[in-house]
Structures are given as C-alpha cells and as structure tokens.
Amino acid sequence: MRVPISMIFPSSFSTFILPQGRENENLFASDTRMRKKINAPLLPNCKALRYTNSINNGLFRKESVMKINIQSKKTLFYLFLTFLSCLLGTWFAFLLADLVDLVLKKDLHHLTLQTLFILGFLLISISLAFIKGCVHNALLKEKSCGLRSFLFRKIFSFSVEDFQKHNSGEYLNLFLSDCELIEENYFKAVLTLFEHICQLVIVCVAVIFTDPIMFFVMLIMSIITVVVMNAGNGKIQTGMQKFAESKECFSVFLKERLSCFPLFSLYQVTSFVAGDFDLRNTELGNAKYVQQKELLKKSCLAEFVGLSCTVIIMAAAVGLTIYGRLTAGFVIASGQLVGKMISPLMVIPGTYAQLKSSQPVRERLLPYLEPLPSVTGNKKGKISSFKIEDLSFQYPDGCQPVFHPFSLTFEEGKHYLIRGKSGCGKTTLLRLLCKQLSLHSGQILVNGKTPLQDWDSADFFEQIGVLTQQNYIFTGTLRDNLCLYQTFSDEEIFHALRLASLPMSPTAFPEGLCTILTESGNNFSGGELQRIALARIFLHDFPWIFADEFTTGLDRQTAQKIESTLLSSREKTVIAISHQDSPEFLALFDEIIEL
CATH class of the missing domain: 3.40.50.300 (P-loop containing nucleotide triphosphate hydrolases)
Known part of the structure; x- marks a missing residue:
C-alpha cells in the first residue's frame, strides 16, 4: 500500500513511499571501493609526454599558439639559416658572372678551378637548403600541433552545456579545416614572407654595390608591382570566408545525412536525399569556384607584372653593359638576380594577401582561445x-x-x-x-x-x-x-x-x-x-x-x-x-x- 510522504509539492507532483522488499543487500559490498584509479598516460612516448606537459603547464597560451615566437632558439636558428641561404643564392649569381667573364681571358686552368669551386658551392648551398627546410617543417609542426592540442583541451574543458552550444560539424571543421588553413595561410605564410623579404633585401644591397642605376630600375619596378598586386585582396578575403562557411555547412549536412541513412532507406527517400546532396554539393563547388577565380585573377596579374619586370630589368642590364658600367658576365647573371628579385616581388603581395585572408579564420578561433572563466566551485566533500x-x-x-x-x-x-x-x-x-x-x-x-x-x-x-x-x-x-x-x-x-x-x-x-x-x-x-x-x-x-x-x-x-x-x-x-x-x-x- 502506498502512503504519501510528508512533503509539500505542487499539484503536478505526487510522491509515494513504496515497500522495500530488499534482496542481495550487500551485492555491492565487494572491494570495488578498494581499487585504485590511476590516470593512464594519454600519449605513448616521452617526447609526446613532455609536449603534453608543456601544454598543461601553460606554455601554450592564446598569445603563443597564434604567433611564431621570434625569441625561441628554433626560430632564431631558422632565421639565421634563411639569411645564410639567401646570401649564398645571391652569391651564386655573381659566381656565374665571373665564370662567363673567363671567356675573355681564355684561361682553361682558371675555368676548371672556377667550375669545381662553383660545384662545391652548390653542394653546400643545397645541404643548407635541406637543413633549413627541415627546421621550417619542424616549426610548422610545432605550431600546428600546439594549436590543435590547445583547442582540443580548451573544448574538453567546457561544461556539457557549453559544449553542446556548437554542433559536431563545427568542431570537425575547426580541426580538419580551420587549423589547416591557419597552418597554410598564417604560420607558413609568415615564414615565407620573411624568407622572400630577406631574399629581396640581400639582392637589392648586392645590386646597389654593383650599379646604383640598376638598383633604381629595380626599385621602380618593385613599387609598380606592389601597387598592382595589392589590388583585390578584399575579394580574396571575402571569398575565403564564404568558402569556409560553405564547407562547414556541407560538413554538418553530410554527417547528418550519413547518420540518418537507415531512416531514409526505410522511408524510400534516398533519391530525394541524393538530390538534396547535389544541391549542397553545387553550393560548395560554387563557393570554391568563386574563391579560386579571384586567386586565378591575382595569379595571372602577378605573372604579367613579373614577366614585364624581367624584360625591363634585362634591357636595362644590357644597356649598362653597352656603356661599360657592367660586364658581359653580369648580363647573364642578371637573369639569376632578376629571378631572385622578381620572385619575392611576385610572392610577397600574394603571401601578404594569403596572410590577410586567414583573418576571418583566426577570428573564428579566437573564442576558443580566450581564457576560461575562473572556476568558482571549490566546495568538496561527501554528497x-x-x-x-x-x-x-x-x-x-x-x-x-x-x-x-x-x-x-x-x-x-x-x-x-x-x-x-x-x-x-x-x-x-x-x-x-x-x-x-x-x-x-x-x-x-x-x-x-x-x-x-x-x-x-x-x-x-x-x-x-x-x-x-x-x-x-x-x-x-x-x-x-x-x-x-x-x-x-x-x-x-x-x-x-x-x-x-x-x-x-x-x-x-x-x-x-x-x-x-x-x-x-x-x-x-x-x-x-x-x-x-x-x-x-x-x-x-x-x-x-x-x-x-x-x-x-x-x-x-x-x-x-x-x-x-x-x-x-x-x-x-x-x-x-x-x-x-x-x-x-x-x-x-x-x-x-x-x-
């Protein structure tokens, strides 16, 4: 017989005491409480464990995960290798000039020694480029892994309520798309930008010491290139943002439709779902097409400006050689120098635009990088x-x-x-x-x-x-x-x-x-x-x-x-x-x- 308990409730609530009829009273009285809870390591090796500890100790913060720390030894070493590699690349052009100038001396012994020296120089340069590339990749790995780990730990520190404010497609897009875009369009772009600026500065200094008029010609062409290439960055940035949003929506749509496949199959509507997929797929393709179209415009414009600069600079070098200000060998070497100057001129504006295009993605990540509110709950004890x-x-x-x-x-x-x-x-x-x-x-x-x-x-x-x-x-x-x-x-x-x-x-x-x-x-x-x-x-x-x-x-x-x-x-x-x-x-x- 149920007896109402002495509690005051609204009319919509009724509470009763029921007969207990207990059996196996001590079924749970085993020694399960005696077992130890030992946190198992989440990462299998010492390097990964040290990496995880550095994140837990706060070494990866909002300020560090989204920036490249110039003061770190690895970054300074990379900057030194980049400077040295650019210096050797410019020096190689002048070595070619000296090699061509030997045609006037008709000295085969000197030609042989110069050739062997250049080959040895190339071996050192390529080895240095390999080391620089390894350090470059290590830096990108450190930053991208640090960003993903930071984001994952921040997300897993959410309350269930906060976690469920975002859908699974958004989280997947965060790790599989946004982090990749940050790596390519931000971290990698920053390193690439430094490398090409360093190359441009070294070439300019070398050309100034060779002939100031030649440098003046290159400077004029540089200004024209930068002005032309800075046009249209806004459209690229907008296209990148729309494509990222379309990709996120497509990811959510795809996950939901795949998870509900048994439902659609039972109701015989798979053809309608396929039609809906075609529509969403076309929308995603159109967003990517618009983005790629803007990038193609920028690429074609960059190629035209770059080739025009090459023609003008080569013509200037020939003219200065005719007037005796440059040697015949430098005319040939100017092709190398032009390439090392035109390449940064073409890449720097595009890389800068790429850097700017990552701004919407970085802004989308910022809420996840903000410090968590301080935990006010500190009461402990038996409930x-x-x-x-x-x-x-x-x-x-x-x-x-x-x-x-x-x-x-x-x-x-x-x-x-x-x-x-x-x-x-x-x-x-x-x-x-x-x-x-x-x-x-x-x-x-x-x-x-x-x-x-x-x-x-x-x-x-x-x-x-x-x-x-x-x-x-x-x-x-x-x-x-x-x-x-x-x-x-x-x-x-x-x-x-x-x-x-x-x-x-x-x-x-x-x-x-x-x-x-x-x-x-x-x-x-x-x-x-x-x-x-x-x-x-x-x-x-x-x-x-x-x-x-x-x-x-x-x-x-x-x-x-x-x-x-x-x-x-x-x-x-x-x-x-x-x-x-x-x-x-x-x-x-x-x-x-x-x-």
Missing part, C-alpha cells in the same frame, strides 16, 4: 542530499518553461523514480542535477546549503554516475570503453560485466576484454551496448547514479536482473527515469515522483 527550491527552467530558444517552480529533496541511500509524459522535463531535471544545464530560476542545494554551481566539478563527478539514453561508445577495446583511461584489474571488470548481465561469450567477444568496438559500437547490438554502458557505471563505483531509461530495449528477464542489482543496495543512491509501470519494478523504489 548526502540534493535539495531543489522553486526550480523552473526554460531552454534559450524555448517558447515556454519546461516545468514551473517546484521543490524537491533527494536523500542519500534512497532510490527515486521520476515518471511523466514525454516532454514534461524528466531528462531536463536530471541534466540540471548533474550540472549539464544552468539553472533558469530557483536553486539546487547540495547537502542542503551549498549551491550546485559552487561545488567542485571534479569532486562532484567522482561521486555522480550518469547513464543517459545515448550509449557513448568510441573506437577502441572493450577495456578502453569501460575503464576510460583509468586502471582496473580484470577481476573488477568481469565483476562489473556480471552486474550488467553481459556474458563474455567467445562469439560476441572473441578477444575478451581486447575485443575492438568500432565507431559508435556498430559491431554490437543496442542491448549489448546498453549493458556495456551499465557495466561502465558499475565499474567506476559511483555512490550516486542518475539513470535515464536504463533498461529500455532489454528483454524483461535481463532488465529485471539489472534492476535488482542496481536497486538492491543502500550504498547506491539512484535517481531513475522510466516509463515502466510493472508492480515489481515500482516496488524497488522508495519514492515515485510524477511530473
């Missing part, structure tokens, strides 16, 4: 109760509150069942209790006095186990999915599997705990995945368990075993959501709350 006072909640985009103000108390050692029609706020209430949503109004007090948001999150989730309707499974072994980077003995894992009524049959788990679960657990049935999620909860031995439809989809016999296991111990406080209404099931709970 013995949750007290809800005048709680109401409305989603930001919702038209009306999910539920109106009510009060409620959950006490340690009891088992609670929350029931109600679909959409009445059962799951929302659990999400509020486990800090996955912020309070709209009212408050939730831990132990009757501490606001939920003031409780230390790490300490909170050491005591709270959450079992949602979605069974979160990632690609990895069964052990990985159960232990979640912590260390448990095989005996503890098998005990948790038994509690979840998941037999380790050779057919289902041919490799035992090392059996691989594929993406989202697609190689297992829904019931098996649900029991794996239950085993995970049992293994981590939480004193409080919030369970949302934890036996839905299981056969009645298996469900009864799990219900009896979960609800037979006073050491576990359970707050469950279920639509099941069998007398045997309801008898397992101390209180039933009707929403």
Whole structure:
C-alpha cells in the first residue's frame, strides 16, 4: 500500500513511499571501493609526454599558439639559416658572372678551378637548403600541433552545456579545416614572407654595390608591382570566408545525412536525399569556384607584372653593359638576380594577401582561445542530499518553461523514480542535477546549503554516475570503453560485466576484454551496448547514479536482473527515469515522483 510522504509539492507532483522488499543487500559490498584509479598516460612516448606537459603547464597560451615566437632558439636558428641561404643564392649569381667573364681571358686552368669551386658551392648551398627546410617543417609542426592540442583541451574543458552550444560539424571543421588553413595561410605564410623579404633585401644591397642605376630600375619596378598586386585582396578575403562557411555547412549536412541513412532507406527517400546532396554539393563547388577565380585573377596579374619586370630589368642590364658600367658576365647573371628579385616581388603581395585572408579564420578561433572563466566551485566533500527550491527552467530558444517552480529533496541511500509524459522535463531535471544545464530560476542545494554551481566539478563527478539514453561508445577495446583511461584489474571488470548481465561469450567477444568496438559500437547490438554502458557505471563505483531509461530495449528477464542489482543496495543512491509501470519494478523504489 502506498502512503504519501510528508512533503509539500505542487499539484503536478505526487510522491509515494513504496515497500522495500530488499534482496542481495550487500551485492555491492565487494572491494570495488578498494581499487585504485590511476590516470593512464594519454600519449605513448616521452617526447609526446613532455609536449603534453608543456601544454598543461601553460606554455601554450592564446598569445603563443597564434604567433611564431621570434625569441625561441628554433626560430632564431631558422632565421639565421634563411639569411645564410639567401646570401649564398645571391652569391651564386655573381659566381656565374665571373665564370662567363673567363671567356675573355681564355684561361682553361682558371675555368676548371672556377667550375669545381662553383660545384662545391652548390653542394653546400643545397645541404643548407635541406637543413633549413627541415627546421621550417619542424616549426610548422610545432605550431600546428600546439594549436590543435590547445583547442582540443580548451573544448574538453567546457561544461556539457557549453559544449553542446556548437554542433559536431563545427568542431570537425575547426580541426580538419580551420587549423589547416591557419597552418597554410598564417604560420607558413609568415615564414615565407620573411624568407622572400630577406631574399629581396640581400639582392637589392648586392645590386646597389654593383650599379646604383640598376638598383633604381629595380626599385621602380618593385613599387609598380606592389601597387598592382595589392589590388583585390578584399575579394580574396571575402571569398575565403564564404568558402569556409560553405564547407562547414556541407560538413554538418553530410554527417547528418550519413547518420540518418537507415531512416531514409526505410522511408524510400534516398533519391530525394541524393538530390538534396547535389544541391549542397553545387553550393560548395560554387563557393570554391568563386574563391579560386579571384586567386586565378591575382595569379595571372602577378605573372604579367613579373614577366614585364624581367624584360625591363634585362634591357636595362644590357644597356649598362653597352656603356661599360657592367660586364658581359653580369648580363647573364642578371637573369639569376632578376629571378631572385622578381620572385619575392611576385610572392610577397600574394603571401601578404594569403596572410590577410586567414583573418576571418583566426577570428573564428579566437573564442576558443580566450581564457576560461575562473572556476568558482571549490566546495568538496561527501554528497548526502540534493535539495531543489522553486526550480523552473526554460531552454534559450524555448517558447515556454519546461516545468514551473517546484521543490524537491533527494536523500542519500534512497532510490527515486521520476515518471511523466514525454516532454514534461524528466531528462531536463536530471541534466540540471548533474550540472549539464544552468539553472533558469530557483536553486539546487547540495547537502542542503551549498549551491550546485559552487561545488567542485571534479569532486562532484567522482561521486555522480550518469547513464543517459545515448550509449557513448568510441573506437577502441572493450577495456578502453569501460575503464576510460583509468586502471582496473580484470577481476573488477568481469565483476562489473556480471552486474550488467553481459556474458563474455567467445562469439560476441572473441578477444575478451581486447575485443575492438568500432565507431559508435556498430559491431554490437543496442542491448549489448546498453549493458556495456551499465557495466561502465558499475565499474567506476559511483555512490550516486542518475539513470535515464536504463533498461529500455532489454528483454524483461535481463532488465529485471539489472534492476535488482542496481536497486538492491543502500550504498547506491539512484535517481531513475522510466516509463515502466510493472508492480515489481515500482516496488524497488522508495519514492515515485510524477511530473
């Protein structure tokens, strides 16, 4: 017989005390609490571990992940190698001039020595270029890996509520597209810009010492080139931004349509989905075409300006040779010097435009690079109760509150069942209790006095186990999915599997705990995945368990075993959501709350 408890609730809530009828009271009284939780290393080697520690210690900050630190030894070494490589490249042009001038001396012995010297010089130059390239790639790797690691750690430090403000397509686009664009259009562009500016300065100095008139001609052509190439950067930047946005939308569309393939197949609408895909695919292609068209215009203009400069500079060199200001060898060498000057003149404006085009992407990353707000929750200790006072909640985009103000108390050692029609706020209430949503109004007090948001999150989730309707499974072994980077003995894992009524049959788990679960657990049935999620909860031995439809989809016999296991111990406080209404099931709970 159900007896109403002495609590004051709105009319929409009714709470009852049920007969207990406990069995297997000490089923959870095993030594699972004695197990050690040891954080497993996330990275396998010492270099990666040192790299991770540098991120954890704050060496990668907002200011560093988006900039190249000129004061670092690796960067200074690269700058030195770049300067030396540019110097040797310019020197090579003058060595060619000396080689050609030997035609007037008709000295074969001197010609042989000069040729051997140039070949040795080339060997040194190429070796230096190889070393410079390796350092260049190492710098890019350091910056790109640092950026991705910083972003990943910042995202994984979000609350669940903040994390779910962005869709999965946006996160995928962030790592697979935006980070790549930053590497190519920002980090690499900065290094390329320095290299070509260094090359241009060295060539200009060398030409000034050779003949000031020649330098004056080159200077005029440089100014013309820069002015012409700076035109149209705005269109390129806009095109880059639109393409990035289109790519993100396409990524979201593709992920959703692929995940819903069984639905479309069952309803025989795959041809319509394919037509929708063609439309989105065309939109993405058009966005890329517009961007590439602007880049092509810039490229053709750059080629015309560059070749025009080459013709004018070569003509000036020939004229100065006729007047005796330059040697015949320098006319030939001027081709090398022109290339080393024209190349930076052509590349620098384009690289600068590329650098500017990365601005929208960098601005899109900035919110993820901002420092997290200081964690105010520092209260720790054993959780013995949750007290809800005048709680109401409305989603930001919702038209009306999910539920109106009510009060409620959950006490340690009891088992609670929350029931109600679909959409009445059962799951929302659990999400509020486990800090996955912020309070709209009212408050939730831990132990009757501490606001939920003031409780230390790490300490909170050491005591709270959450079992949602979605069974979160990632690609990895069964052990990985159960232990979640912590260390448990095989005996503890098998005990948790038994509690979840998941037999380790050779057919289902041919490799035992090392059996691989594929993406989202697609190689297992829904019931098996649900029991794996239950085993995970049992293994981590939480004193409080919030369970949302934890036996839905299981056969009645298996469900009864799990219900009896979960609800037979006073050491576990359970707050469950279920639509099941069998007398045997309801008898397992101390209180039933009707929403």
